[in-house]
Amino acid sequence: MEFRLSDEVLQFKESVKEFAKNEIRPSAEERDLSGEWDWNLWKKMGAMGLLGLSVPEEFGGSGANCLMTSVAHEAFAEGSADGGLTLALGAHAIIGTMPIALLGTDYQKKKYLPKLATGEYTSGLGLTEPGSGSDAAGSMETRAVKKGDKYIINGSKMYITNGPIGDLFVVMAVTDKSKGAMGVSVFIVEKNFPGFKVGKKLQKMGMRTSQTSELIFEDMEVPEENRIEKENSGFARVGRATLEWERTVLVAASIGSMQLMIDEGVRYAKQRVQFGEPIIRFQAIQDKIARSKMKLDAARLLIYKSATKKDLGLSAPIESSIAKLYATEAANEVAYDMGQVHGGYCYIHEYPIERAYRDARLGTIGGGTSEIMRSIIAANT
């Protein structure tokens, strides 16, 4: 065992944090209130190399491994204090892009990855449906029917991050209902395909700086060459390969957010005077700080451990589920405790803790609920 991040990773982490702090954070509060999307920021993130970080170099990305990418998302979340934009980044760079990078055909890689890597195309993943969440495969209604060299897709996808702004989506659809999870296939869908529609933008509790909507497919035509992997192998191959990245990199954002919340909480507790002394001198406040810090350190290590295992070329289903569950639940607890330290100010928009508190709530729901994570983990204890 060895617990040192390389200088290269550490330097990159610092530069991403600085970039996010200087370029993203100043407008985060305003964008959170208005729910507006700023393409200018997205372009800057592209120029910084964030949008194609884990795309192989030959396709215009930086070829970063899972650990480096996780650290970058952690740093971006911490510096930006903008959970929503970090989520949009994860939806694009990981779940919208990695299925193609990991399992796409040469044609698909050449056609799409360079555009995704620079941010010319923005992407997302279409898995959840109005009637299908935790039981994603079993309850999936979206159907793809082969017709000549095309598939005709009908159905809809719900809660799709980047839905209103995306150019391309990796979409899962049933190709053989009789086979359950083994009857799902995966397609690359462009927004200009005939029959593709975007539903109205959804108003969310948190992560408001990211754009979310339904995607609707009405006799949507998708060329056969846009199918990833073999027919009916969607869940088994694409799902698994991508979900472990998702449960590692996207969750790394919660580490950055926890670090930010703790730093803000401690800073506030040192300044705030009540009963004649800074509140950090009260043991009730110290208790919250200590428990938060211990959860942050363990969560960070669990994520790095999951990422490191992936980088060794190994599958990490349990490690990534543990990391996802622990880190997102810890982030909610830290948000609650650091919010409590802030008192009334936690309830006011001006303070980053207020946004972070709302943003954290998605963690234990999106990308597989805590309950699904516990089921996966329990099946393997």
Added chain:
Amino acid sequence: MNFEYTEDDKKFIEEFRRFCDKEIGPFAEEIDEKGEIPRSHFKKLADMGYTGMLVPEEFGGTNLGYLKTVYAQEILAEYCGATFFSVGASCGLMGLPLLEFGTKEQIQKYIPSLMSGEKIGCLGVTEPDAGSDVANIKSVVRRKNGKLLLNGQKTYITNAPIADFATILADYQEEDGKSYGLTAFLIETNRKGVSKGKPMKKMGLKGSPTGELFFEDVEVYDSDILGRKGRGFMIIMDAFNRERLSLGAYCVGTMAACLAETRKFSRSRKTFGRPIYKHQSVAFMLADMLIKYEASRVLLHETAWMMDEYSSKKKSVKHIHNGYPVDLTSRTAELKLMASTYAREVCNNAVQIHGGAGYMEEYKVARLYRDIKIGEIGGGTSEIQKQIVAHSEAKRIK
């Protein structure tokens, strides 16, 4: 970053587990019942190399470092908590500060017999009125008619009833009443004026004897001072980092034992027509147990690695680890806080899943449940650990 065991680690772990499986595990229940550890346990663990893992080669140890030591500690804790504590108090709490701060003569006098398991040592800090508040210690060494005399009392001392040697923390005062502050003294317990109380009856860790030491005009000498006059507090604080690390390992090992026992039980026990692990409420308890174990374990291993990396280096230099300032006192406090909290919860789940059986001493989890409570109390209560971590965070944020 690398979270994998090396091939060498795996071999080491396998070998030590085989040893514990044969020599320690089968006796754990009996030790708990009798309230006594066979002296041969100390010797066997010494022969196995367990006691010498942090001892420099020049003193007969293997100097393998903290990380490898916690691998072994986790396993020993899994098999027998009482043995873990008694051997730890002797070789760890008494032996290791002695190696670090002792003179050549002191090391030669005590270390060989301590580390070989022939003699048993202990560390006397806590007093009836001084636990978390170490500065409140009343034991005193005062010069009177040219003689240095130790008077006072220590309590809740692991190994006190069976100890041959002890490190005692007491205030050092000159004849005129001038105090040098807390000073550590090395003594044999057969010195005139030393007496031992009866072994105390405890909730858990019954096999590891705990008791009082009384000192009545015990003559001590300047050559008994460990380190320097008035530096006792510093020596103990240094020892606390190590103690908290090993308590972390104890808690992680106990969680591993709970998981193993509960896995087995939940597969064999059936209710409503199926093994209970298939019921969601049991499955989720099992998942929570594994998560808490994994979170504590990864924190334990990084902390041990940091101790190897930074504890021997210049303390005046500010070390940075992965972008954050290194504070080993706070890190070990954080580790113990987490591991002991989680381990208590994990033991509770283990008993709950065992149901009525879990309340019976016949099942291992009943003992683990009683034993584990010490994690949140010994080596500084959780409340003290929280203060340490919060102070360190306050210092980090400008």
